[in-house]
Amino acid sequence: MNSREQILGNVRQALKRAAGQIPTTLAAPRLRIPLSDRNLYTTLFGQNLEKLAGKCIFVREPGEVVPALAELLQGKRAVASNAPFLATCGITALSEVESGFTDREQLRAACAVAEVGITSADYALAETGTLVLLSSPQEARMISLLPPMHIAVFPRARMLANLDELLAVLPNPAEQTSSMVLITGPSRTADIEQILVRGVHGPGEICAVIVG
Amino acid sequence: MTGAQSETVKQTLGDARLQLAIYSATNRLMTHRAGAIHQDRLPDYQQLRTEANLLKKHTIDHLDYYLELFEKNVAAHGGKVVYCSDSQEVADFVLSLARERGAHLIVKSKSMTTEEIHFNERLEKHQLEAVETDLGEYILQLAHQRPYHIVAPALHLTRYDVAEIFRKNLGVESEVVIEKQTAIARVALREKFLKADIGVTGANFLVADSGAVVVVENEGNARLTSSAPKIHIAVAGIEKLIPRAQDLGVFLTLLGRSATGQPLTVYTSFLSGPRQSGEIDGPDEFYVVLLDNGRTKLLADPEKRQSLYCIRCGACLNHCPVYRKIGGHNYPWVYSGPIGAIITPQFHGVLKDPWLPFASSLCGACAEVCPVKIDIPKLLLKLRSEVTEAKRREGVGGVERLAFQMWAWLMTHPRIYLALARMSGWFAPLLPKVGPLEKWASQREIPKPAKTSFHQWWRARAENK
Amino acid sequence: MKKVSLFVTCIVDQLFPQVGIAMTQVLERLGYAVDFPDAQTCCAQPAFNSGYRAEAAKVARHFLDTFHDSEYIVVPSGSCTAMISHHYADIFEGDQKMLEQARGMGPRVWEFSRFLTEVAGVEDVGARFDGVVTYHDSCHALRELHIKDGPRRLLANVQGLTLREMEAAEECCGFGGTFSVKFPEVSGGMARGKIESILKTEAGTVVSIDSSCLMQLQGVMDRAKLPIRTLHLAEVLAAR
Numbered sequence: 001m002n003s004r005e006q007i008l009g010n011v012r013q014a015l016k017r018a019a020g021q022i023p024t025t026l027a028a029p030r031l032r033i034p035l036s037d038r039n040l041y042t043t044l045f046g047q048n049l050e051k052l053a054g055k056c057i058f059v060r061e062p063g064e065v066v067p068a069l070a071e072l073l074q075g076k077r078a079v080a081s082n083a084p085f086l087a088t089c090g091i092t093a094l095s096e097v098e099s100g101f102t103d104r105e106q107l108r109a110a111c112a113v114a115e116v117g118i119t120s121a122d123y124a125l126a127e128t129g130t131l132v133l134l135s136s137p138q139e140a141r142m143i144s145l146l147p148p149m150h151i152a153v154f155p156r157a158r159m160l161a162n163l164d165e166l167l168a169v170l171p172n173p174a175e176q177t178s179s180m181v182l183i184t185g186p187s188r189t190a191d192i193e194q195i196l197v198r199g200v201h202g203p204g205e206i207c208a209v210i211v212g
Numbered sequence: 213m214t215g216a217q218s219e220t221v222k223q224t225l226g227d228a229r230l231q232l233a234i235y236s237a238t239n240r241l242m243t244h245r246a247g248a249i250h251q252d253r254l255p256d257y258q259q260l261r262t263e264a265n266l267l268k269k270h271t272i273d274h275l276d277y278y279l280e281l282f283e284k285n286v287a288a289h290g291g292k293v294v295y296c297s298d299s300q301e302v303a304d305f306v307l308s309l310a311r312e313r314g315a316h317l318i319v320k321s322k323s324m325t326t327e328e329i330h331f332n333e334r335l336e337k338h339q340l341e342a343v344e345t346d347l348g349e350y351i352l353q354l355a356h357q358r359p360y361h362i363v364a365p366a367l368h369l370t371r372y373d374v375a376e377i378f379r380k381n382l383g384v385e386s387e388v389v390i391e392k393q394t395a396i397a398r399v400a401l402r403e404k405f406l407k408a409d410i411g412v413t414g415a416n417f418l419v420a421d422s423g424a425v426v427v428v429e430n431e432g433n434a435r436l437t438s439s440a441p442k443i444h445i446a447v448a449g450i451e452k453l454i455p456r457a458q459d460l461g462v463f464l465t466l467l468g469r470s471a472t473g474q475p476l477t478v479y480t481s482f483l484s485g486p487r488q489s490g491e492i493d494g495p496d497e498f499y500v501v502l503l504d505n506g507r508t509k510l511l512a513d514p515e516k517r518q519s520l521y522c523i524r525c526g527a528c529l530n531h532c533p534v535y536r537k538i539g540g541h542n543y544p545w546v547y548s549g550p551i552g553a554i555i556t557p558q559f560h561g562v563l564k565d566p567w568l569p570f571a572s573s574l575c576g577a578c579a580e581v582c583p584v585k586i587d588i589p590k591l592l593l594k595l596r597s598e599v600t601e602a603k604r605r606e607g608v609g610g611v612e613r614l615a616f617q618m619w620a621w622l623m624t625h626p627r628i629y630l631a632l633a634r635m636s637g638w639f640a641p642l643l644p645k646v647g648p649l650e651k652w653a654s655q656r657e658i659p660k661p662a663k664t665s666f667h668q669w670w671r672a673r674a675e676n677k
Numbered sequence: 678m679k680k681v682s683l684f685v686t687c688i689v690d691q692l693f694p695q696v697g698i699a700m701t702q703v704l705e706r707l708g709y710a711v712d713f714p715d716a717q718t719c720c721a722q723p724a725f726n727s728g729y730r731a732e733a734a735k736v737a738r739h740f741l742d743t744f745h746d747s748e749y750i751v752v753p754s755g756s757c758t759a760m761i762s763h764h765y766a767d768i769f770e771g772d773q774k775m776l777e778q779a780r781g782m783g784p785r786v787w788e789f790s791r792f793l794t795e796v797a798g799v800e801d802v803g804a805r806f807d808g809v810v811t812y813h814d815s816c817h818a819l820r821e822l823h824i825k826d827g828p829r830r831l832l833a834n835v836q837g838l839t840l841r842e843m844e845a846a847e848e849c850c851g852f853g854g855t856f857s858v859k860f861p862e863v864s865g866g867m868a869r870g871k872i873e874s875i876l877k878t879e880a881g882t883v884v885s886i887d888s889s890c891l892m893q894l895q896g897v898m899d900r901a902k903l904p905i906r907t908l909h910l911a912e913v914l915a916a917r
Contacts, residue, residue: 002295003295003296003297003301003504004295006295006297006504007279007295007297007450007502007504007508008276008279008280008295010504010508010511011275011276011279011450011508011511012276013508013512014508014509014511014512015273015274015275015276015511017274017276017277019276021274021277022277023270023273023274023277023278024270024274026267026270026455027266029456029458029459029461029462030263030461030462031458031461032256032461082492101492102492103492104492104493107492107493108406108440108493112402112406127475128475128476130476135487135488135491135493135494136490136491137490137491137492140491140492140493141435141439141493141494142439142440142493145432145435145436145439163460163461163464163465163476164461167457167458167460167461168458171456171457171458172421172422172457173422173424173457173482173484174285174289174419174422174423174424174457174482174484174485177484177488177491178289178483178484178485178486178487178488178491178494178498179438179439179481179482179483179484179487179491179494180481180482181435181479181480181481181482182476182479182480182481182482183478183479184474184475184476184477184478184479184480185478186478187430187431187432187478187479188430188431188478189347189348189394189430189431190364191346191347191348191351191364191365191366192347192348192351192366192369192371192374192390192393192394193233193369193370193371193390194236194237194240194364194367195390197390197391197394199394199398200347200394200397200398200430200431200432200433201345201398201401201402201405201431201432201433201435201436202431202432202435202436202478202479203432
């Protein structure tokens, strides 16, 4: 008997259940989505991100993104994802920004030396100042992870209220991606003497640019 | 407790610096939690606890169904589930995979389950380097120590301890500034992440309907561990299952707040397989190791089965007055605090550390804060009766049993009890301070028996009427 | 006249009878006819907490017999009350007949302060006590019986009394029954932490609804030669 059979057998014996026995019905998940004015969400998002020492910039038009980021990007090597929205905002056209990677090793090498990683975001959660990134041909994992600064540029329409609303909108992320990551502020630790330090392994600086 | 165990408890109690470290770390976590679950910020807190408890109960009560559903969905997304009965099987699996792939370096993110099975030690025997990447765990690995707390593993160390550990093991000059120490670790570990062949994480939740593993963290090391190497292995106890992705609304809302007061930790990863076609990066291979290691034993007891609901938030540790005095290293196993006190005897047998269920004043603070409503005090009481029963079967503990049998006899024969009590008033001051009396007197003055008991007062009053 | 039975608890009977006397005075002043079934001994908590359920069952049975005819049983202890109302079901697990008796007893047992506020319906018993007092929430009362505000309202109405809350009001005093002698250093350490909090209030008296907690705290304070005294709520409410 292999371990699979042994363990499942032990479980069934412990629970006095037969193989294939259907469980009792489980109540539908209760998702708690606040009924607030969606127009307030971007402001709320910004406040929550700033509480975590993140930055939030609001612009009206895609054309305003590059000037808004000029100071942050000044003199820094950047890697940008293949998200179409970044091209719309003119990010990928910038000379100090490398993008268009499709090869894992090349992307990693670039991210390992880049000072800034620029991505879009699939969703954002107002209640917690969270960015939601799904891994895809448009969004690679390393860009928001290796460089010490992460900038996410996305349209305001992608803003959701909270985690529960994300789960309502996306009940089965596994169908779409191998990796969905919720990013809530800069990387941090308090492992030594409970003193807070930012930028342990992930980016120590994070900036969201909301367009629209 | 053994003599050695008693000694280290005394040492911990007498170490003022350590007492302060434990006190302030747990106090900080308690305060943050209280803010995050406050009425104003989370009005549904009690309701969420009830829902979490019911969800866990349902899952655990039908665990075989959810294990198979999870397995099916992992396979559907290109991954593989590996069932392991015990610690050695996990090591064997990883070793054989490493051999097949020519792997030499493993990076690991924080996982109590891997501590439980002595993962790193087992691999090191076969020249496979497994590097801890969570800052606290990295420091502990260098120092060959085990975690002090589920969420804050290095809370017992000072910056000077860390400076020395880094100096001795990394060959760097002694650096006591914490930000700089963190930077040293970041640089050292970045190299490992990018070179590693295999990344091993734990899992906070296993999502049955998605075949996904959820990992929460603040540093980013779990993301790097699961995304940089070509192979990702998630190791988790079979009890980590939850039915649906949508149930994460309840569990993630409770976990961060209960553990550190954070509504969400910095990174929450929902990982469901190797990189899908078109995805630029991510692992090529994805394995989920489902570990028994005795959990099916706990499952078999309908009353104590709720011990498996634990989501490892650490809130019970932070609020436990006993933990806050003796710290994590005075518990016999990797799981400390109230949760450790109830699962350790169930995994190891009640007679291995028979004192453990008794090392509690049953204050109930743990049950009050447990996000999944495990009735810890009730289980401690149950375990206490199992200890005395086991002792009786082994033919030990006879003196205490006899004492309680005599006590029960006296308490059911009031006239004799009261007569003896009257007499004891006369010779009590002469009693030698031995046994329980000595133990009491070691810390406190002994109360004097009253000259007249209430019984006597009442009788006198009735006679005078 | 309304009748109540006293269950004074073993510790009050032998070590702190003044608590029982005070309780009697307060209840009689409120117009209750107080009786004291004198076969009473103990609620069985020491045996139950030490893991001796069979021995505990014998003593619990004796309690149920002793108070068989009592309609209201008033108890100057949260832990003893909780033992009877919450844990007798665990002692008699599997014994349908005894379980029924135990379940019938639960609603008839009242911790003293709860009896005053919820049955007698009073919050002012006309007491007078001059001094600064701090209140200790005993664990079983707080977490099993959810008794928190009642004692404070009763104290608030005592003339001359100033109630000052300590930061660690809800922290365990470290008694825990046999825990206090099985793990004396930890127990003492817990008490000392509590006492630090008490000292910050500059109260001259610590009040609780459980004599076991007070015994623990007084013992440690006396060892430290601190001039703070402990009083059971009943003693404060009986003061004139």
